[in-house]
Amino acid sequence: MTAIAGGVLTIDLRAIVANWLKLDAMGGQTARCAAVVKANAYGLGAVPVSQALYKAGCRQFFVAVLEEAMNLRPLLPEDAQILVLHGLLPGTEDEAYGAGVTPVLNSVEQVRSWAALARKQSTVLDAVVQVDTGMRRLGMSADEWSKIADSDWSSIRVVLLMSHLVAAEEPENPLNDLQRRLFEAARARFPGVPCSLANSSGVFLGAAWHFDLLRPGAALYGISPTVGNSNPMEPVIRLQGRIIQWRRVSAGDGVGYNHTWHATVPGRVATVSIGYADGWLRSLSNRSQLMLGQHKVSLIGRVSMDTVTIDVSAVPEDLLQPGSLVDFVNKEHDVNAVALEAGTNAYEILTSLGNRFQRHYIDC
Ligand SMILES: *Cc1c(COP(=O)(O)O)cnc(C)c1O
Numbered sequence: 001m002t003a004i005a006g007g008v009l010t011i012d013l014r015a016i017v018a019n020w021l022k023l024d025a026m027g028g029q030t031a032r033c034a035a036v037v038k039a040n041a042y043g044l045g046a047v048p049v050s051q052a053l054y055k056a057g058c059r060q061f062f063v064a065v066l067e068e069a070m071n072l073r074p075l076l077p078e079d080a081q082i083l084v085l086h087g088l089l090p091g092t093e094d095e096a097y098g099a100g101v102t103p104v105l106n107s108v109e110q111v112r113s114w115a116a117l118a119r120k121q122s123t124v125l126d127a128v129v130q131v132d133t134g135m136r137r138l139g140m141s142a143d144e145w146s147k148i149a150d151s152d153w154s155s156i157r158v159v160l161l162m163s164h165l166v167a168a169e170e171p172e173n174p175l176n177d178l179q180r181r182l183f184e185a186a187r188a189r190f191p192g193v194p195c196s197l198a199n200s201s202g203v204f205l206g207a208a209w210h211f212d213l214l215r216p217g218a219a220l221y222g223i224s225p226t227v228g229n230s231n232p233m234e235p236v237i238r239l240q241g242r243i244i245q246w247r248r249v250s251a252g253d254g255v256g257y258n259h260t261w262h263a264t265v266p267g268r269v270a271t272v273s274i275g276y277a278d279g280w281l282r283s284l285s286n287r288s289q290l291m292l293g294q295h296k297v298s299l300i301g302r303v304s305m306d307t308v309t310i311d312v313s314a315v316p317e318d319l320l321q322p323g324s325l326v327d328f329v330n331k332e333h334d335v336n337a338v339a340l341e342a343g344t345n346a347y348e349i350l351t352s353l354g355n356r357f358q359r360h361y362i363d364c
Helices: 013-026 038-042 046-056 066-075 093-099 108-120 142-148 174-188 335-342 346-352
Strands: 007-012 060-063 081-084 102-105 125-130 156-162 237-249 267-272 289-292 295-300 308-311 325-329 357-362
Touching: 007 013, 013 046, 013 357, 038 046, 038 066, 038 346, 046 060, 046 066, 060 066, 066 081, 066 093, 093 108, 102 108, 102 156, 108 125, 108 142, 108 156, 142 174, 325 335, 335 346
Parallel strands: 007 357, 060 081, 081 102, 102 125, 125 156
Antiparallel strands: 007 237, 237 267, 237 325, 267 308, 289 295, 289 325, 295 308
């Protein structure tokens, strides 16, 4: 393993596949399982992740923007469907058509422009229709979809009707049931069309939310879909930084920018090669527990752009060699734990991970 990069990010594709298989099994005989691979598969690599999931049997891949879809399309077999959550911005219809990707139509205008293109090409084009059941972010309102439900769909084949849950990670939240009922109403107006409502946490709400296609992202990547309960998913990443140097400190010495940490007794401080430019959020200053071998070590002082400092007073000196690896994220201290320390969610931890790690994939 070279020591050229500041850190090593190991991504376990076997764990991602195991997580997908688990969710797919939860869908039982009736619901298939897609994969949400937007934002470069939450930072972990849309291409290797999608290719591994295709091999496992996944055929539907959701991305956010057209560019992500166009990058992925040539790298997956023909029968993989690439679905673009943001749908069609005006003027992008030809590109979406040419690339062979499937837009999620979020407005009456998007339906009209896709239908117009289909007529121009004398063909029938696949599309997903998204209805808004409460998120108020993307999709057609009840007013809009009810107006167009009975209109002429002869040039568009609606391959999926979908909506998105607002608070699925809170099973007791009444919004879950409200959204499910609003979605049922839309479903009744699109008879025979497969339906999809559940993100990762939605899958765990139960079969009433499953419909025909599950749409998990987070849970595939080891993010806990059942907040507050034990995480049913396998951890996926290991993130390691390297010790660059260490020094002795005396009682009273301050460490790092603005001296937000002071030694109370004589000890040792090591500097490690991952900082906020790598996505190790500045809010983790003085707030994270890392691992050096079997030793728990505290992140002390401010997170810098390229480094953090750790208290290694209790670690034997022979483990402090420059180049030695320190675990930032591992099975015991996973992305969910880091999110708690940082005061954010694990989605932000994963998608913040930077581009200067040596990336290493554990293949299936
Ligand atoms: C991101 C996204 C998902 C996946 O959500 P997770 O909580 O990561 O499982 C599903 N559907 C839509 C519309 C999304 O934007």
